[in-house]
Amino acid sequence: MGSSVGDAAAPPLPPPPVGLAVALPPKAEDKSERKVDYLNLPCPVPFEEIQREALMSLKPELFEGLRFDFTKGLNQKFSLSHSVFMGSVEVPSPSSGAIKVPTAHYEFGANFLDPKLMLIGRVLTDGRLNARVKCDLTDNLTLKINAQLTNEPHFSQGMFNFDYKSKDFRAQYQMGNNAFYGANYIQSVTPNLSLGSEVFWLGHQRKSGIGFAARYNTDKMVATAQVASTGIVALSYVQKVSEKVSLASDFMYNSMTRDVISSFGYDYILRQCRLRGKLDSNGCVAAFLEERLNMGVNFILSAEIDHQKKDYKFGFGMTVGE
Amino acid sequence: MAPASSMEKIKEFLNSQIYDDDKWAVNSKLLGAAGLFAGSILFMRNFGDLMAI
Numbered sequence: 001m002g003s004s005v006g007d008a009a010a011p012p013l014p015p016p017p018v019g020l021a022v023a024l025p026p027k028a029e030d031k032s033e034r035k036v037d038y039l040n041l042p043c044p045v046p047f048e049e050i051q052r053e054a055l056m057s058l059k060p061e062l063f064e065g066l067r068f069d070f071t072k073g074l075n076q077k078f079s080l081s082h083s084v085f086m087g088s089v090e091v092p093s094p095s096s097g098a099i100k101v102p103t104a105h106y107e108f109g110a111n112f113l114d115p116k117l118m119l120i121g122r123v124l125t126d127g128r129l130n131a132r133v134k135c136d137l138t139d140n141l142t143l144k145i146n147a148q149l150t151n152e153p154h155f156s157q158g159m160f161n162f163d164y165k166s167k168d169f170r171a172q173y174q175m176g177n178n179a180f181y182g183a184n185y186i187q188s189v190t191p192n193l194s195l196g197s198e199v200f201w202l203g204h205q206r207k208s209g210i211g212f213a214a215r216y217n218t219d220k221m222v223a224t225a226q227v228a229s230t231g232i233v234a235l236s237y238v239q240k241v242s243e244k245v246s247l248a249s250d251f252m253y254n255s256m257t258r259d260v261i262s263s264f265g266y267d268y269i270l271r272q273c274r275l276r277g278k279l280d281s282n283g284c285v286a287a288f289l290e291e292r293l294n295m296g297v298n299f300i301l302s303a304e305i306d307h308q309k310k311d312y313k314f315g316f317g318m319t320v321g322e
Numbered sequence: 323m324a325p326a327s328s329m330e331k332i333k334e335f336l337n338s339q340i341y342d343d344d345k346w347a348v349n350s351k352l353l354g355a356a357g358l359f360a361g362s363i364l365f366m367r368n369f370g371d372l373m374a375i
Binding site: 245 | 348351352354355356358359362363366367370371373374375
């Protein structure tokens with residue numbers, strides 16, 4: 001009885017699609033009508049990687065001089081690397097900004113990569129040692145250790161990080177030498193927006209600081225903002241124009257030193273090359289090209305022209321091995 | 323010459339930031355960088371497809 005009444009009241013079925021409607025994709029309006037499930041939000045990016053798209057596009061490793069890197073895999077998990085650099089390095093000096101120091105060094109490195117454990121070590125001819133350890137203690141807890149040891153006294157640094165990753169938040173606790181303690185927390189608030197905050201304490205200088213960060217990302221763009229009590233405001237915006245092309249822009253203001261810098265750059269990831277270029281508000285133009293000549297052989301060109309300071313830096317190099 | 327109204331206070335603040343040489347040096351850099359950032363965002367959102375391959 002009830003069912004016949006129900007059938008009579010049911011709306012007529014839409015006609016089956018004909019012609020072009022079969023070939024074209026269905027209308028996208030059903031995406032916006034999907035209800036947001038606030039209990040199933042995606043896991044946010046780690047707090048220190050909140051600006052990673054902008055950093056990848058806008059901060060290539062520009063260098064001046066010759067660079068040669070050779071990576072040799074001994075087996076699936078273990079590889080060695082040899083790296084030669086001959087050129088100028090900018091050393092910040094208190095008197096006149098940065099000064100260029102001609103440098104030449106050879107760096108030997110060993111990498112052990114396992115799904116649960118990663119060990120990376122690098123040692124340079126001037127006696128510096130870099131070590132990085134990343135260990136998955138459990139599915140959700142990761143331990144990271146970073147150390148830079150030098151011959152000069154009081155210049156060595158070490159840092160322990162404990163990262164906890166949960167369904168829709170991440171938390172990190174850091175301990176470093178010089179009595180540095182820090183913690184940060186980032187939470188997904190909506191499927192596109194995540195908010196985070198960090199605190200740190202420098203024991204020897206009795207200084208503490210707090211910072212807040214927000215990240216909004218969709219398929220096409222990522223926008224981030226970071227504010228810290230050290231007086232730093234950092235904003236960034238990345239637009240993914242296509243699979244191969246990204247445009248990025250960032251803005252940083254330091255209210256303690258009254259320094260402000262903004263840059264706009266592009267990142268073209270093509271099959272045979274990766275080209276990144278940027279333009280600065282300080283009148284600096286830079287470009288970085290990695291060209292794949294052969295399987296595992298990359299040719300690198302780096303250029304940075306600072307019109308204001310009349311500083312021209314060009315570098316070239318080669319990378320062999322993955 | 324008591325700056326009573328808030329408009330006058332705003333004008334006084336703006337004048338002190340624009341006509342003072344040191345502050346204007348910093349402020350012009352800030353305006354330039356903010357303009358580059360905002361302009362590049364507008365360019366990316368509206369004309370980004372021009373740079374696609």
